Amino acid sequence: MSSDADEEFSLYAHEQAVIRRAEEMLEQLDEVAAGVRQLARAYQDGYHESRRMVRISDRMQLDLHDANRTLSLQTRELNALNAALLKEIERREQLEQELRRIASVDELTGLHTRRHLLELGEHELKRMGRHGRGLSVLLLDLDHFKRVNDAHGHAAGDRVLEHFGTLFRSALREDDIPGRFGGEEFMAVLPETALAAATEIAERLRGRVADAETAWKGEPLRVTISIGVAEAVPGEALERVIARADHALYVAKRNGRNRVEQAATEPPPATGQESP
Numbered sequence: 664m665s666s667d668a669d670e671e672f673s674l675y676a677h678e679q680a681v682i683r684r685a686e687e688m689l690e691q692l693d694e695v696a697a698g699v700r701q702l703a704r705a706y707q708d709g710y711h712e713s714r715r716m717v718r719i720s721d722r723m724q725l726d727l728h729d730a731n732r733t734l735s736l737q738t739r740e741l742n743a744l745n746a747a748l749l750k751e752i753e754r755r756e757q758l759e760q761e762l763r764r765i766a767s768v769d770e771l772t773g774l775h776t777r778r779h780l781l782e783l784g785e786h787e788l789k790r791m792g793r794h795g796r797g798l799s800v801l802l803l804d805l806d807h808f809k810r811v812n813d814a815h816g817h818a819a820g821d822r823v824l825e826h827f828g829t830l831f832r833s834a835l836r837e838d839d840i841p842g843r844f845g846g847e848e849f850m851a852v853l854p855e856t857a858l859a860a861a862t863e864i865a866e867r868l869r870g871r872v873a874d875a876e877t878a879w880k881g882e883p884l885r886v887t888i889s890i891g892v893a894e895a896v897p898g899e900a901l902e903r904v905i906a907r908a909d910h911a912l913y914v915a916k917r918n919g920r921n922r923v924e925q926a927a928t929e930p931p932p933a934t935g936q937e938s939p
């Protein structure tokens with residue numbers, strides 16, 4: 664064989680070797696592609712199977728999907744609980760407000776209750792003490808009220824009390840504090856009012872009540888009131904002022920009813936209830 668022929672042959676062999684090598688590489692590439700496809704499938708399956716374990720410590724692993732599901736369930740439950748609690752708080756606040764209103768407003772007359780009246784009175788007295796201005800108290804009682812109930816019934820008595828509440832309020836100023844002290848007894852705290860002015864107000868109210876009629880089943884009912892008036896002495900406790908007004912009221916009843924009587928002004932008690 665010539666050397667040219669040898670050369671051609673070896674060139675041919677070389678080409679064959681290159682082609683084989685290329686085919687081998689393609690086969691290997693196919694294997695790599697199959698591997699990648701397999702990996703992607705495994706990853707996808709793994710994701711959907713929702714097993715994503717997170718190692719927390721040597722002994723504990725956490726399944727993230729389970730934990731997530733539990734957490735969102737608990738969150739929903741907590742939100743529902745929270746909404747229920749908010750509703751309950753709102754309901755309690757409304758109830759408290761209603762209780763406060765019931766405790767401070769007399770249902771029949773719409774005036775302050777005794778308790779609320781005393782609270783407001785104490786507050787006013789302290790304020791007056793600070794500013795050095797006067798304060799008076801009126802204590803009122805409907806005369807022979809038992810007779811109204813006995814003659815016309817309890818409902819008629821209630822109607823008279825209700826009507827009196829309206830007259831009482833309308834005879835006073837905006838800043839005055841009228842209340843129902845109990846039964847057919849009433850009281851008013853008059854801030855910045857000295858004895859003479861308070862007595863005038865009491866007289867005006869007494870006159871209006873005496874002139875008024877309460878309509879009841881076509882039959883007008885008439886009542887009168889007796890009033891005791893006391894002005895607070897500086898440093899005097901509210902209950903002492905009320906006690907003096909009560910004594911004046913007793914005197915008004917004793918002197919014939921449908922009257923206004925002034926309480927004697929006493930010096931401040933020796934033990935000294937101090938004004939703040």
Ligand SMILES: Nc1nc2c(ncn2[C@@H]2O[C@H](COP(=O)(O)OP(=O)(O)OP(=O)(O)O)[C@@H](O)[C@H]2O)c(=O)[nH]1
Pocket residue numbers: 804805806807808809810812816817818819820821824845846847916920
């Ligand atoms: N209808 C009605 N009557 C009441 C109410 N509270 C108290 N009374 C009545 O008021 C009357 C008060 O009677 P007494 O304390 O004897 O006094 P009075 O008849 O007004 O006589 P004097 O106070 O002495 O003028 C009683 O019959 C009570 O039942 C009420 O809310 N409604």
